[in-house]
Amino acid sequence: MSVEELEVLIEQLQGRGIARCEYETEQGSVVLVFAADAAASVAETEQLSTSYSQASLVESPKAGYFLATHPLQGISLAAVGEPVDAGAIIGFIQVGEVLEPVKVKAGGVMVGYCPADGELVGYGAPIARLIPS
Structure with a gap:
């Protein structure tokens, strides 16, 4: 997942009451954890390059x-x-x-x-x- 695609995903999810999103591809997975305050930005983003099946x-x-x-x-x-x-x-x-x-x-x-x-x-x-x- 490119940085641009990740930015689009974050923009679409922010302010919708979503606290956490896990997105997976064959190349790896991304876990997004959003701040409790809807006005706040992403609290934490981690990209882990491994297969989700492991x-x-x-x-x-x-x-x-x-x-x-x-x-x-x-x-x-x-x-x-x-x-x-x-x-x-x-x-x-x-x-x-x-x-x-x-x-x-x-x-x-x-x-x-x-x-x-x-x-x-x-x-x-x-x-x-x-x-x-």
């Missing part, structure tokens, strides 16, 4: 609300495009007052989260997508 999913260990940050720390545990080690905690499932960590079984590079922060997920639901590093 990606692995991290699944939810239980049903509950997905949190990408610890409620007391407020820091994202895994950023798009960053390497993640096997056994690393990339989020939490909240059920009432209890937080269950979401751990990565095999390391890789974070492509993105599947649910939005605070979204209700079921047991075994995809939480994140990783590609081999």
